[in-house]
Amino acid sequence: MEELYSGKAKTLYRIEPGKLLMRFRDDVTAFDGKRKEVAGGKGVLSAKTSAKLFELLEEAGIPTxxxxxxGGPDMIVKEAKVIPIEVIVRNYAYGSLLKRMPLLKxxxxxxxxxxxxxxxxxxxxDPLILPQDVIEAGLLTEDELREVERLALEVNNVLRNFFESKGYRLIDFKIEVGRVDGKLVVVDELSGDTMRILDSEGRHLDKEVFRKGGSVQELLEAYKRLAEIVGEPRRV
Ligand code: C5P
Structure with missing residues (x-):
């Protein structure tokens, strides 16, 4: 398989034209890669979580x-032209937002x-940018930007309702978007690496465990719980 790209926690291979294999590795990083460790089994847990959450989005009619x-740490995806922006949706104040806006509790x-x-x-x-920056830089048209915001809110509705129905809070998450045949779709992953989820006792089921100095073992326990709550993806 042709390796296309290797990021902090995933490697992408091209299986055939237009079709990629996304392999979730066991690597875990925080603070711009300053803390980096290997968490045996994280790749499989994140692949399962991500696959199942993408299935929920697809069932809700959201293009991805x-x-x-x-199976294992592997998800199959359509090749997309990724737009180099991260879209963060926040339901509760946390993380970098609190640093930027200290008046929030x-x-x-x-x-x-x-x-x-x-x-x-x-x-x-990954600096914060304005919507107009995206348009003026030619990354998205005005209509596409509105579509991206609509997609982000739809993803939020699906994920928030899903976690709330099980007694958990979706604090925030990040998505990425790309074009497949010119159409905007949600790309990348949806896992404990890209969202914050709290249980009713305020415990994290996501990478915050590791960011706060928790061990690899504690991170794996959180990701196991998250994968169990999310449930098994379909197998082909
Ligand atoms: O750190 P911050 O509060 O900005 O993160 C908001 C959300 O976006 C968190 O759920 C975090 O996991 C996610 N995120 C991400 N990739 C980044 C930055 C943030 O997945 N590069």
Missing amino acids: HYICYR PLQKFTRPIIELHFKSDELH
Whole structure:
């Protein structure tokens, strides 16, 4: 298989034209890669979680790059032209938002979700950008930007309702978008690496465990719980 790209926790291979294998590795990083460890089994847990959450989005009619779960740490996806922005949706105040806006109280619930756009750049640490920056840089048209915001809110509705129905809070998450045959779709992953989920006792089921200095074992326990709550993806 042709290796296309290797990121902090995933490697992408091209299986055939237009079709990619996304392999979730066991690597876990935090603080721009300054803390890096190997968590044996994380890849499989994140692949399962991501596959199942993409299935929920597809069932709700949200276009995504997801094709199927291949077992183990592997998900099969459509090849997309990825737009170099990160779209963060926040339901509660947490993380970098609290640093930027200290008047907010930690875990304060927002009257409506906050959408943020960030430019994907390790060098610049994914800076917050304005909607107009995206348009003027030619990354999206005005209509496409509205579509991206609509997609982000739809993803939020599906995921938030799903976790709330099981007694958990979806604090925030990040999605990426790309074009497949010119159409905007949700790409990348949906896992403990890209969202924050709290249980009723305020415990994290996501990478915050590791960011706060928890061990690899504690991270794996959180990801196991998350995978169990989310449930098994379909197998092909
Ligand atoms: O750190 P911050 O509060 O901005 O993160 C908001 C959400 O976006 C979190 O769920 C985090 O896991 C996710 N995120 C991500 N990739 C990044 C930055 C944030 O998945 N590069």
